[in-house]
Amino acid sequence: MPVAVGWRRLDMVMVESGMATSRSHAARLIADGYVTVDGLVADKAARKVAPDARIVVTNAGLVGRGGLKLRGALDTFGVSVVGKRCLDIGASTGGFTQVLLERGAERVVAIDVGHDQLDLRLVMDPRVENHEGINARHLQEGDFGNRFPVVVGDLSFISLALVVDGVVNVAADDGDVVFLVKPQFEVGKDLVGRTGIVSDPNLHRSAIAGVARAFELADWHLRETVESPVVGGDGNREFFVWLRKKS
Known part of the structure; x- marks a missing residue:
């Protein structure tokens, strides 16, 4: 018509x-x-x-659904960002960045491989540094000055195992790393259903374990996991992992 x-x-x-x-x-x-x-x-x-x-x-002041997810994870893990300089990897519209600021972060460096996604309110916020076209796989120590005491991340279409080296290059030795694990990007295409949904709980556990193993190889230990209170936009269950460097 x-x-x-x-x-x-x-x-x-x-x-x-x-x-x-x-x-x-x-x-x-x-x-x-x-x-x-x-x-x-x-x-x-x-x-x-x-x-x-x-x-x-009608997003009730949130710039993205990611904010709803991260709030619960920070509460569960007991990770404080007050007065800290934080890194948000895969910032997109800035849902995680917004929550870090509302929780008292002194400054947030927001990076994403894409362009023109960060909400204008955050672009204009003097506490936010917006860096576009940045691939987390290639992060090097010193890219943004001192290492970060808090690193959070929400990535799609890539396994987190591929960005571990970049993450640990910029995370402080005594810092906290909180990442969202999306099983559909961790278990391999052969194990993802035709609808794109990973429904098998065993595969969820496998996805988390795979991410944990990748960080273990870099001497970072999985402290705790929690399921996101909000499912992904495609309907997949998602899970947060909290990691710290082995002492």
Whole structure:
């Protein structure tokens, strides 16, 4: 059915109206279920909307669903970020960064391999350093000055085992590392269902164990794990790991 004259892509309208900083940011908000059009949850960034459509972003002040996830993990692990300089790897829209700031972090260095994703509120925050186009696999000691007492991360489409060297290069020896483990990127494509969902609890445990082994080889010990209170955008269960260097 032809689209009426004047109808435009939802993501473009969101950017032009200031609801999102970029089309990729708009797409993430839509995928996370934060956007409604005329009272109904939007399903696609490319969907066409009428000129008079009522578009609402209902994220209750959060810049991404990641914030809901990290809050619970920090509470469970008892990791304090007060007065600390933190590194957020795979920052995306900045959900983790936002939580670190609200928990009292002195400064957050936010890095991501992508571009134009960090929420404008965080881009403008003087406590945030935004570095784009940074691959965590290639991090070296001294890249951002002194090592970080707190490192958090949320990565997709890559196994965390591949970024261990980069992470330990920039984490302080007495620091805390908190990462989100996504089993669908850890267990191998052959073990992921056709829907992209990893439902077998044994595979969840295997994913966590694989990440733990990779850090153990770098002398970092798994202290605790906890399941994320919020499932991934694709419906997968996710898990946080807390690691510290062996003393």
